[in-house]
Amino acid sequence: MISTAQIIRLLALKRGLDVEICAIAGAIHDIATMESGKAENHATRAIDYIAPLINEYNESKHAKNGTLAITDEEIALLEEIIPQHCSKEVLSTHPYVEILKDADTIDRYLHGVETREMEQPRLFAVLAELGFDVN
Numbered sequence: 001m002i003s004t005a006q007i008i009r010l011l012a013l014k015r016g017l018d019v020e021i022c023a024i025a026g027a028i029h030d031i032a033t034m035e036s037g038k039a040e041n042h043a044t045r046a047i048d049y050i051a052p053l054i055n056e057y058n059e060s061k062h063a064k065n066g067t068l069a070i071t072d073e074e075i076a077l078l079e080e081i082i083p084q085h086c087s088k089e090v091l092s093t094h095p096y097v098e099i100l101k102d103a104d105t106i107d108r109y110l111h112g113v114e115t116r117e118m119e120q121p122r123l124f125a126v127l128a129e130l131g132f133d134v135n
Helices: 002-015 019-028 031-036 047-059 072-084 095-110 117-129
Strands: none
Touching: 002 019, 002 095, 019 047, 019 072, 019 095, 031 047, 047 072, 072 095, 095 117
16 A cells, blocks of 8 residues: 555656645555455445544644644545545546556556456556556
């Protein structure tokens, strides 16, 4: 998950998206697997873990001056994008959904996880976007 967070940060810089919210999404996108030990339906089950985790973070020493480190709007955004990250064959018009799918695809590829045929176009497009020769 940490490597996904780093990959998504680079993509966010390139695409002009909020680097911090992207990094958080990358860091916690597999939280349901980490918490339950089960990968099945982990993307959709993540919704049960996102707000409690972030609320705990906000209540910790990281929250300053009574302001939330991560706002309710940002939590809602994370709850919208993270559950969609496993549907890599589905193209979304939401840039934050797409960037998480792209980062996860690259991360899985770099870790030697077999890229399913339906995910290969996404993989090749992101590699090309980053300047890698995919031919």
